[in-house]
Amino acid sequence: MDFVSKHIVEPGQSVKLKSLETEPQGPFESKAEARAFTDQMVGKLCELQYRLHVEGRQSLLVILQAPDAAGKDGVIRKVLGRMNTQGVRTYPFKVPTEIERAHDFLWRVHQCTPGAGQISIFNRSHYEDVLVVRVEDLVPKSVWSKRYEMINQFEALLAERGTRILKFYLHISSGEQLERFKERLDVPAKHWKLNLSDYRAREKGAKYREAYEDAFRKCSTKDAPWFVIPADKKWYRDAAVSAIVCETLKEMDPQLPKVDIDLAEVRRAYEHEKAELQRELKGQGKS
Known part of the structure; x- marks a missing residue:
């Protein structure tokens, strides 16, 4: 399956979340098959991320947005977090601090974007400033409505770099989300996730869907596309995300630097040192 074309929001496309599936439709015959596929993708991701890090020219930013309990943490833990952490950073964006509120809404985000050779993962992002602030009426429409173009310009700047x-x-x-809320109630180890605001957000579900739909239509671009991933089945969610990230890194085609050294000379030096070590060990009575 081409996960990219199946789930991408084309530039300018109008999306109605109510009409999009939350249950996966193929291509896996079982949960085990999907998980094996994800493991395979993660293996390729690790190889490609290594090449990206060593090449040191390109970078990747992965943004995760979702209603609560949809699985942002799960995707990070089961897929993205399995790459080498030397070149990968995860940034959870929570309620802005007093210092962050004293700056423009992109200030706290820009300093977390990936440098050359790195991957940044945003658990929530600058899109909260056209989602939460809109639905919860934290700033007037005259403020948040201008932010779509600012976001597009910001992301275009990153792409240019x-x-x-x-x-x-x-x-x-909604039903699957409620089931996961119940699990948080039933499992003591998950009680820390309980929050009454999650239930209040459900009451504004239609408004949040509308806000997301506007963000997709106005901010899905060639250089920074949106993907809507069915997330009721965790195994499909993980497989789809891993495949899309893997395909993107393959397109980026990071290259290991050319070796500017005489390999034959290095090999001779190695053989010399190996022979010296063997003579030293033999003199010590060691084989």
Whole structure:
């Protein structure tokens, strides 16, 4: 399956979340098959991320947005977080601090974007400033309505610098979300996730869907596309995200630097040192 074309939001496309599936439709015959596929993709991701890090020219920004309990943390833990952490950083964006509120809305985000050779993962992002602030009426429409173009310009700036951007919306049904809320109630180890604001957000579900739909239509671009991923089944969610990230890194085609050294000379030096070590060990009575 071409996960990219199946789930991408084309530039200017109008999306109605109510009409999009939250349950996966193929291509896996079982959960085990999907998980094996994800493991395979993660293996390729690790190889490509190594090449990206060593090449040191390009970078990747992965943005995760979703209703609560849709699985942002799960995607990070099961897929993206399995890459080498020397070249990968995860940034969870929570309620802005007093210092962050004293700056423009992109200030706290810009300093977390990936440098050359690195990957940044945003758990929530600058899109909260056209989602939460809009639905919760934290700033007037005259303020948040201008931010779509600011976001597009910001992401275009990153792309010009050599950063590829992938934006994922994890699409979970109301029923599945409620089931996961129940699990948080039933499992003591998950009680820390309990929050009454999550239930209040459900009451504004239609408004949040409308806000997301506007963000998709106005901010899905060639250089920074949105993808809507069915998230009721965790195994499909993980497989789709891993495949899209893997395909993107393959397109970026990071290259290991050319070796500017006489390999034959290095090999001779190695053989010399090996022979010296063997003579030393033999003199010590060691084989």
